Amino acid sequence: MRRISIGIIFFLLVLFPFPFVHADRGMIPVFPEVSVYEPGQKAIVAWNGQEEILILSTDVISSSETLVVELLPLPSKPEIEIASFQSFEEIQRLIWEEGLNRFMYSTKGEARSGSVEVVFHEKIGAHNITVVKAVDATELVDWIGNFLQANSVDKTVSLGDFESVVKDYMGRGFRYYALDLITVTSDEKSVDPILYKFNSSFLYYPLVITSPVPGETEIILFLLTEAQVNEDYQPMQKAYYRVVGEISKPIEFVLSKGELSKIDLRIGELFDDGAWLTVLKYDGNLSWLTRDLMITEEALNPAATVNVEITLPTTLIALCILLGAACTLIGVVCTLLIMRSKKEEAKTG
Structure with missing residues (x-):
């Protein structure tokens, strides 16, 4: 079968959306009294009883450009190599992950044996993202309730309303769930987007997960596919160019590999040649979102694949x-x- 590569710009995995979300600086309130991002001296010390590895990081600030000297007494002649600050970031990540597991449950053993497993946690810009793997809808909803309570999140919707939706996703084989805590102010503004990359045999965008949330919404999806998207996928509809006195035409056209790379280099690497851009939109009540956007390779128009023409x-x-x-x-x-x-x-x- 011909390999299909699919990209969606401004992508979200199965997120747990709340219209009004607040978290103290976007960080979870399991506050270890350490942070690799605070100024000062930081060190990783590893010792096996015979040898020690010391990774040292020191922040030095001066009012003007100058030379400084650091004096480090050592018990024997050292071997010196370059290290990376990523070592400290990885330790910080592990500390936060352990905090999530330990304080969401009464005991550490319960945290490790539960069906909800934290597989990723990282603060990226204004986003504080946690990805969990779960196999039971009730336990996942309970875990999310504890998670939101620990983060002082204003729950505008009862989590019980989400249990049936989560069960639906579980029944369809979805096991990974991403929670993104973002501090929202009274000023409406866009925050930096997050890129998710994962394996999938179909183009996918979650819609049902938002259906328990009250209110109206507008959704715009920019689809990038190897072949043309044939039709509307309810409740999403194709967006059109509207020109007075002319027939409206759908916003769909081919982008070259270079144009894809300008959008994002990782998207450019996703496709061998170019890709079809198709814009879908939805404007209406969140409760009407009763199906996810899922497009298989067979549903795309095979006659409208991207043809690469070389013009000299x-x-x-x-x-x-x-x-x-x-x-x-x-x-x-x-x-x-x-x-x-x-x-x-x-x-x-």
């Missing part, structure tokens, strides 16, 4: 023609010279 400049084409003619002329001259040489040899012989 006119001067380059002319140059190629002249070069070809010159090569032909040289070949003819060489042949005549060889024939003439053979005739002269025959006469002298």
Whole structure:
């Protein structure tokens, strides 16, 4: 089967959305009294009883450009190599992950044996993202309730309203759930987007997960596919160019690999050639979102795959023609010279 690569811009996994979410600086209130992002001296010390590895990071600030000297007494001659601050970031991540597991449950053993497993946690810009793996809807909803309570989140919707929705996702085989805590102010503004990348045999965007939330919404999806999207996928509809006095046309066209890379280099790497851009939109009540957007490879238009055309400049084409003619002329001259040489040899012989 032909491999299909699908990308969606401004992508969300199965998130737990709340219209009014607040978390203290976006961080969970399991507050270990350490942070690798605070100024000062930081060190990783590893010792096996015979050898020690010391990774040291020190923040030095001066009112003007100057040289400083750090003096570090050591018990023996060291080997010195470059290290990375990622070592500290990884330790910080592990600390937060352990805090989530330990304080969401009464005991550490219960945290480890539960069906809800934290598989990722990281603060990215204004986002505080946690990804969990779960197999039971009730336990997941309970875990999310504890998680939101620990983060002082204003729950505008009862979590009980979400249990049937989560059961629906569980029944369809969804096991990973991402929670993104964002501090929202009274000023409406967009926060930096997050990119998720995962394996899927179909194009996917979650809609049902938002249906228990009251209110109206507007959703705009920019789909990038190897073949053309044939039709509307209710409740989503194709967006159109509206021009007075002319027939409206859907916003769908082919982007080159270079154009995809300008959107995001990782999207450019997702496709071998170019891709079809299709814009879908929805404007209405959240409760009407009763199905997710799921498009299989078979549903795309195979006759409208991306064709790559190589267009050469006119001067380059002319140059190629002249070069070809010159090569032909040289070949003819060489042949005549060889024939003439053979005739002269025959006469002298």
